[in-house]
Amino acid sequence: MILDAAARLATVEGLEGLSIARLADKAGFSKSGLFAHFGSKEELQLATIEAAWEVYGREIIEPALRENDPVARLRGLAEGFLTLIGGDVFPGGCFFASATAEFDTRPGPVLDRLTVLDDEWMRNLSEQVSAARAEGLFRETVDPEQAAFDINAFLHLANERYTLHHDATDLDRARRSINAYLSAAATT
Amino acid sequence: MILDAAARLATVEGLEGLSIARLADKAGFSKSGLFAHFGSKEELQLATIEAAWEVYGREIIEPALRENDPVARLRGLAEGFLTLIGGDVFPGGCFFASATAEFDTRPGPVLDRLTVLDDEWMRNLSEQVSAARAEGLFRETVDPEQAAFDINAFLHLANERYTLHHDATDLDRARRSINAYLSAAATT
DNA sequence: GCGGAAAGCGACCGGTCGTGCTATGTATTG
DNA sequence: CAATACATAGCACGACCGGTCGCTTTCCGC
Numbered sequence: 001m002i003l004d005a006a007a008r009l010a011t012v013e014g015l016e017g018l019s020i021a022r023l024a025d026k027a028g029f030s031k032s033g034l035f036a037h038f039g040s041k042e043e044l045q046l047a048t049i050e051a052a053w054e055v056y057g058r059e060i061i062e063p064a065l066r067e068n069d070p071v072a073r074l075r076g077l078a079e080g081f082l083t084l085i086g087g088d089v090f091p092g093g094c095f096f097a098s099a100t101a102e103f104d105t106r107p108g109p110v111l112d113r114l115t116v117l118d119d120e121w122m123r124n125l126s127e128q129v130s131a132a133r134a135e136g137l138f139r140e141t142v143d144p145e146q147a148a149f150d151i152n153a154f155l156h157l158a159n160e161r162y163t164l165h166h167d168a169t170d171l172d173r174a175r176r177s178i179n180a181y182l183s184a185a186a187t188t
Numbered sequence: 189m190i191l192d193a194a195a196r197l198a199t200v201e202g203l204e205g206l207s208i209a210r211l212a213d214k215a216g217f218s219k220s221g222l223f224a225h226f227g228s229k230e231e232l233q234l235a236t237i238e239a240a241w242e243v244y245g246r247e248i249i250e251p252a253l254r255e256n257d258p259v260a261r262l263r264g265l266a267e268g269f270l271t272l273i274g275g276d277v278f279p280g281g282c283f284f285a286s287a288t289a290e291f292d293t294r295p296g297p298v299l300d301r302l303t304v305l306d307d308e309w310m311r312n313l314s315e316q317v318s319a320a321r322a323e324g325l326f327r328e329t330v331d332p333e334q335a336a337f338d339i340n341a342f343l344h345l346a347n348e349r350y351t352l353h354h355d356a357t358d359l360d361r362a363r364r365s366i367n368a369y370l371s372a373a374a375t376t
Numbered sequence: 377g378c379g380g381a382a383a384g385c386g387a388c389c390g391g392t393c394g395t396g397c398t399a400t401g402t403a404t405t406g
Numbered sequence: 407c408a409a410t411a412c413a414t415a416g417c418a419c420g421a422c423c424g425g426t427c428g429c430t431t432t433c434c435g436c
Contacts, residue, residue, distance in 0.1 A: 019392080020394070029415090035395075036415095104348070149345065149358075153342050153365070160289070177337065217384075217385090220386075223424085224384075229424060
């Protein structure tokens with residue numbers, strides 16, 4: 001519960017800007033009481049990352065991977081992301097986009113973990129493209145990593161712009177672009 | 189000169205995380221001496237934004253807009269962005285991507301200015317698409333704002349990933365995607 | 377050569393940060 | 407019932423933050 005609040009707060013104030021005092025206040029603890037659970041701020045950040053990743057796994061990845069064909073899984077990942085962003089779970093937009101933007105020039109265990117999880121997200125996307133190609137649903141000319149890059153690009157910019165303007169138009173733009181992209185990649 | 193250093197530093201430490209003391213140290217001034225030039229930290233941030241925007245105008249926008257046909261201008265904007273990102277002017281990646289990610293949940297004059305400049309950047313892109321359509325270079329089915337969104341998405345993700353991994357592959361991915369996109373939009 | 381404005385400096389303020397150390401309650405266990 | 411483990415709170419610390427103040431230096435118009 002503490003970590004869920006931490007993840008939510010981190011999208012607004014940043015993972016580093018999230019102060020232990022404010023988080024403790026939000027969770028109804030004293031500063032030192034909360035601090036005792038984690039040995040350091042970095043441990044708190046790492047635990048917050050895991051909590052956020054669990055949300056993504058539960059809300060996006062697992063439901064999407066339960067679909068039958070790879071194209072549906074791909075659509076599930078994208079739609080799950082856009083739905084999560086459009087909801088109010090993370091008031092400051094995608095947790096990992098915020099955190100990565102903040103830590104991309106701050107080497108250390110936090111950035112390492114964020115990098116691993118971003119790679120895993122990209123791998124999830126590209127694997128579905130590979131599978132779609134293997135099943136003959138996508139053209140052979142479609143490069144899985146390039147396709148993962150493109151789809152992720154639409155999702156990321158939608159997140160940025162929606163966080164900024166809270167206008168669902170930007171989410172729909174990503175939906176339209178991804179639809180067009182998948183249609184162009186399809187064999188039929 | 190101070191503001192150029194500020195813009196460079198801000199991409200690494202963040203526009204808010206950039207402390208007056210560290211900037212003064214970097215620029216060879218005393219803290220109070222530097223502070224006297226700006227009435228507040230916010231004024232410093234706003235001045236830094238203007239300095240960074242001038243770099244973008246000089247290095248990307250103006251050269252690109254000197255091209256003859258709109259498609260070349262579009263390519264110029266994209267290539268100018270990727271070249272600037274790939275250079276070492278902004279060690280922490282695109283200044284505006286960093287700053288916007290940091291301030292997107294922090295209302296105030298800084299966010300207002302960032303929003304205006306982002307709109308202007310998007311307008312630059314979409315206007316070239318409109319012009320290309322008007323000159324018969326792009327299909328009538330191409331939506332200028334949607335196209336600007338898509339191209340900007342490729343550029344933004346390339347920036348994120350290049351800042352993270354310093355691997356030129358990500359810049360090339362954006363180049364490839366934009367090339368494919370422009371080819372698909374062309375009438376020929 | 378001189379006077380005043382401007383620029384730059386160091387010291388300092390109140391506040392917040394992360395982080396230790398210590399005490400107090402509160403269960404659990406023998 | 408006593409003793410031990412654990413969760414939480416209180417408090418103080420050093421570091422750093424943005425910001426202020428008064429002093430010194432520098433420079434320019436006369």
